[in-house]
Amino acid sequence: MQSLPATMTAIGFDAPGGPEVLRPETVPVPVPGPGQVLIRVAYAGVNRPDVIQRQGFYPPPPGASPLPGLEVSGEVVAVGESQGEGSIALEPGARVCALVAGGGYAQYCLAEAAQCLRVPPGLAMEEAAALPETLFTVWHNVFERGWACEGETLLVHGGTSGIGSMAIMLGKLFGLTVITTCGGADKCAAARRIGADHAIDYKAQDFVEEVARITQGKGVQLVLDMVAGSYVARNIKCLAEDGRHVTIAVQGGVKAEVNMAEVMRRRLTLTGSTLRPRSAVFKGLLAGEIRETVWPLVAEGKLRPVMDQSFALADAAAAHARMEAGTHIGKIVLRAD
Structure with missing residues (x-):
């Protein structure tokens, strides 16, 4: 297992409000539990639910990180005790993207192993982060x-x-x-x-x-x-x-x-439906179906996200402002590494 720092930079907010309430903070690096992996985040996707959460209308489900961010790409750096039924075998160093219930706006993020998808050759990490939620x-x-x-x-x-x-x-x-x-x-x-x-x-x-x-x-x-x-x-x-x-x-x-x-x-x-509050079991099964039916099209280069703009993690407020302006075409992502 790689040597990991005790703390990391993440994006949070003290009270609901406009994009300007988002600000960097220092928080502990999370530790993966059974069925989970820790990802060193390369990019995090920005999605409409993140905006609604920041506005105070979409709280995270019980047990989820209070930090915004529902999808990430990056490298697995630590693995929990067991990865759970329906997951793929992941090892430290694996390049993955994942659907998460929160916590993506950070340098490290926990993910259920069953909700991770390996990033195939030819898929940029920026693009990989823009795929899971949509x-x-x-x-x-x-x-x-x-x-x-x-x-x-x-x-x-x-x-x-x-x-x-x-x-x-x-x-x-x-x-x-x-x-x-x-x-x-x-x-x-x-x-x-x-x-x-x-x-x-x-x-x-x-x-x-x-x-x-x-x-x-x-x-x-x-x-x-x-x-x-x-x-x-x-x-x-x-x-x-x-x-x-x-x-x-x-x-x-x-x-x-x-x-x-x-x-x-x-x-x-x-x-x-809403996806975020669904159980990890359900989302793991959904990931398994996507792995079988859609991910081969990603590996073949037939499916790529439409990319709009990339922002530094510290500029999350600007990313939210762009999304709220409604002028973007495709996905907005944050660079965490």
Whole structure:
């Protein structure tokens, strides 16, 4: 086992607020328990839930680090007593990326071994850190909860976000037609470059009318919804019979008015999920499925995250400000090493 320092630099905050509340602090280096590994972080992904946590609306689940950060890449430097059922055999020195429940904004981070994925040759560590959170989220919600099948059509909002860009790329790799909405012509063009078949400027067009036009009135089989609120009723108008509506965020409000007679008449399915509070067992099983079905595409170079900008760990506040400004295209990451 490598000699490790007793303390490390991490990014935390004393009270909820704007990006400026984020600041470096010195904290103990964590020690891996059974089923865990300690990763020397190279990069940490920045995600919308980190922003919501900083604002005070998304506390970490019980037992998780209070530090923000849900995904990291780096090198395994210490291994717990056992790595648990469903994990991969990891040794010190292994290059991995991992989905974590918190603690990514730091020089060292604990991860469940079962939630780690080996970084294949050709995948930069910067890119590796940008994969787990969106990949786990999209795979579970589009393909497991949403039952997406080859030949179907998916509508995803926010096509240039981390989640949106991953949904476009995974959808195309697995035979879906993908329609996305974006705010502005430039972002629509970017979404088409990422792979979207159709991009609708929601600032200039009614996406319900455009989906009807694109699908010749048939509608889409699946909507991946990150807005909720008033969008739910509009999304339902976009669904074909037996369509599925999966909500993964509530940026437009937590309440929606739904015509349940329409849900019954057209046999629609409304579902949703949050990933962070799910059990380590569940997330380990999800990682195992991704390892079998999607990770070979990463190893072959067929799936790469869309990268926006990299910031130093100490500049986490600037990274959050960029995300909140909404001008980013793809993933924002922090350099920890």
